Amino acid sequence: MDIKKEKLEIECPNCKKKFLLTFNTINCPHCGMHFDQEEVHQVFYNYESKLVNSKAYKTGERFKKTGETMQKTGGALQQIGCFLFLLPLAVLCIWFLINLF
Numbered sequence: 001m002d003i004k005k006e007k008l009e010i011e012c013p014n015c016k017k018k019f020l021l022t023f024n025t026i027n028c029p030h031c032g033m034h035f036d037q038e039e040v041h042q043v044f045y046n047y048e049s050k051l052v053n054s055k056a057y058k059t060g061e062r063f064k065k066t067g068e069t070m071q072k073t074g075g076a077l078q079q080i081g082c083f084l085f086l087l088p089l090a091v092l093c094i095w096f097l098i099n100l101f
Contacts, residue, residue, distance in 0.1 A: 001052070003044045 004023040011018050015031035023044050024036055051057055 001046060003048045006044065007046070008043070008047060 003022045007020040007022055009018055011032060012028040012030060014028060014033040015048070017028075017030045019029050021040065021043070023041065024042055026037060027033065
């Protein structure tokens, strides 16, 4: 997760207008109120910590691992299927070559 690419919708405490807060925001785009860079970064670090520790995020990570495992299993089954499909063709070709000579 890259918190530097995240955007959080917040309300400016000065002008009470909503705007998107980014990791590098230093001023309100409406009234120009200055935000302390360390406080803004701390908001994003807290957001990341909450998100990573949430049940939904953990479930999503499990689904991702399960999907990768299913993809590997599907690749193995595909190789077995190709082998089983080509085996009778190989036997037929060998039989044809033996009978030809």
